[in-house]
Amino acid sequence: xxxxxxxxxxxxxxxxxxxxxxxxxxxxxxxxxxxxxxxxxxxxxxxxxxxxxxxxxxxxxxxxxxxxxxxxxxxxxxxxxxxxxxxxxxxxxxxxxxxxxxxxxxxxxxxxxxxxxxxxxxxxxxxxxxxxxxxxxxxxxxxxxxxxxxxxxxxxxxxxxxxxxxxxxxx
Numbered sequence: 001x002x003x004x005x006x007x008x009x010x011x012x013x014x015x016x017x018x019x020x021x022x023x024x025x026x027x028x029x030x031x032x033x034x035x036x037x038x039x040x041x042x043x044x045x046x047x048x049x050x051x052x053x054x055x056x057x058x059x060x061x062x063x064x065x066x067x068x069x070x071x072x073x074x075x076x077x078x079x080x081x082x083x084x085x086x087x088x089x090x091x092x093x094x095x096x097x098x099x100x101x102x103x104x105x106x107x108x109x110x111x112x113x114x115x116x117x118x119x120x121x122x123x124x125x126x127x128x129x130x131x132x133x134x135x136x137x138x139x140x141x142x143x144x145x146x147x148x149x150x151x152x153x154x155x156x157x158x159x160x161x162x163x164x165x166x167x168x169x170x171x
Contacts, residue, residue, distance in 0.1 A: 002066050005090040007073055008081035015081065018070035020093040027062045037069065067094055 002025070007018040026033045031050060035043035049057040061068075071094055074080075080087040 003090070003093070005070070005080055005086055006082040007070070007078045009077055010079050011077050016073075016078075018073055018078070018080070018090070019066035020070055020090060021066055023062050023065045026058070026065045030058050030061075033065065034069070070094060071096075 002019045002021045002023055005018045005020065006015060008015050023033070029036075031043045031046035033043070034040075034046060046057065046061065070090075074094075074096075080090055082090065
């Protein structure tokens with residue numbers, strides 16, 4: 001049986017219901033459930049997978065869809081907003097322990113992750129990207145940092161992609 005948990009969007013304050021447990025709704029209505037909940041693309045994916053697997057995919061989904069739906073909400077800025085007891089039970093059922101948002105923000109293995117760099121105070125930003133600081137190896141137990149020289153191209157993600165940066169002082 002599905003259990004409801006109140007959720008709140010941390011950016012807009014909007015509230016909606018999250019669920020965990022067996023999904024009778026998915027059992028009865030299948031791929032229409034994601035569509036009604038506002039995720040048409042996910043609903044079409046479920047329809048395609050149901051056809052490709054000759055109906056096996058929906059059988060699996062009735063057991064995991066509510067958990068998957070609620071975890072996807074949490075990955076998009078929604079937080080548990082019920083009572084502390086309800087939140088603790090929901091976090092345990094969702095496999096999220098005591099720090100649900102921290103676990104959801106961990107990158108998936110093998111997923112490409114952009115390199116996020118924060119500018120140091122007084123350091124200029126170039127097209128919203130701070131020039132990273134390189135770290136030198138430890139010397140005598142202390143770690144020293146050196147300001148890197150801004151070149152024409154700086155990597156912006158972990159895959160070596162580059163972005164043309166304007167010369168210093170250019171608008």
